[in-house]
Amino acid sequence: QVQLQQSGPGLVKPSQTLSLTCAISGDSVSGKSAAWNWFRQSPSRGLEWLGRTYYSSRWFTDYAVSVKGRITINPDTSRNQFSLEVNSVTPADTAVYYCARWGWELQTFDYWGQGTQVIVSS
Amino acid sequence: DFVVTQSPDSLAVSLGERATINCKSSLSLLYNSNNKNYLAWYQQKPGQPPKLLIHWASVRASGVPDRFSGSGSGTDFTLTISSLQAEDVAVYYCQQYYSTAYTFGQGTKLEIK
Numbered sequence: 699q700v701q702l703q704q705s706g707p708g709l710v711k712p713s714q715t716l717s718l719t720c721a722i723s724g725d726s727v728s729g730k731s732a733a734w735n736w737f738r739q740s741p742s743r744g745l746e747w748l749g750r751t752y753y754s755s756r757w758f759t760d761y762a763v764s765v766k767g768r769i770t771i772n773p774d775t776s777r778n779q780f781s782l783e784v785n786s787v788t789p790a791d792t793a794v795y796y797c798a799r800w801g802w803e804l805q806t807f808d809y810w811g812q813g814t815q816v817i818v819s820s
Numbered sequence: 821d822f823v824v825t826q827s828p829d830s831l832a833v834s835l836g837e838r839a840t841i842n843c844k845s846s847l848s849l850l851y852n853s854n855n856k857n858y859l860a861w862y863q864q865k866p867g868q869p870p871k872l873l874i875h876w877a878s879v880r881a882s883g884v885p886d887r888f889s890g891s892g893s894g895t896d897f898t899l900t901i902s903s904l905q906a907e908d909v910a911v912y913y914c915q916q917y918y919s920t921a922y923t924f925g926q927g928t929k930l931e932i933k
Contacts, residue, residue: 745870745913745924760920796869805917806860806881810869 700724702811716784720797728753733800736782738793787818826925832933839901841928843914858918
C-alpha cells in the first residue's frame with residue numbers, strides 16, 4: 699500500500715519561497731511504475747496541476763505553463779521523497795497543496811497526500 | 821489547452837434516486853490508436869484529497885461501489901450514481917489526461933434533497 703506524507707509550513711510571507719515535501723512509502727521515487735506530482739486547490743483556481751517528476755533512464759520534470767519559471771520539483775532518492783518550491787509567492791498562491799502518485803499502468807492519480815493548507819500573508 | 825466544463829455546478833437528489841453529472845471537453849479525449857477516452861472522475865469530501873472513482877471514462881476503480889458508473893466518448897461524458905446514498909455527499913470532478921497538462925472540471929457539489 700502506497701502512502702504519501704506531506705510536510706512543510708502552513709504560513710509563508712509574500713515574496714518568500716514556499717517549500718513542501720512529500721515522503722513516499724510503499725513505492726520508490728525512482729521506480730518505473732509512477733510519476734510524482736504536485737497540485738494545489740483554491741476557490742479561485744479550483745484543482746490545478748502544478749508539475750511532476752519521474753525517472754525513465756534519466757530524470758524528467760514537467761511544469762504547468764501557468765507556474766513555469768516559478769516552481770521547482772525535485773526528487774530526493776536518499777530519503778525517497780520529492781519536493782515542491784514556489785518562488786516569490788503572493789496571496790494568490792494561498793491554497794491547499796497536494797502531492798499525488800500517477801501510476802503508469804492504469805494511468806490514474808491513485809494515491810494522494812493528505813494536503814497542506816498554505817497561507818501567504820505577512 | 822484542454823478545457824473541461826462540468827454541469828450542473830450543484831445538484832440536490834433524494835436518497836435512493838439517480839444523480840447525473842455531465843462533463844464536456846473542449847477537445848476530443850478519444851485516442852484513436854487504442855480507442856480509449858482519457859477521462860477520469862474523482863470524489864472529494866471535505867478535508868480530504870480527491871479519490872479516484874472512474875478511469876478510461878467508464879472503468880470503476882478498485883473498491884468503488886457499482887452504483888457509480890461512467891459513460892460517454894469524445895467530448896461528452898457522464899457520471900451516474902444509480903441510487904444515492906448518504907455517504908455520496910461530496911464534490912465530484914472530471915479530469916482529462918489526454919494532455920499531460922492535466923486539467924479538472926470546476927466540480928459539482930452533490931447534496932441530499
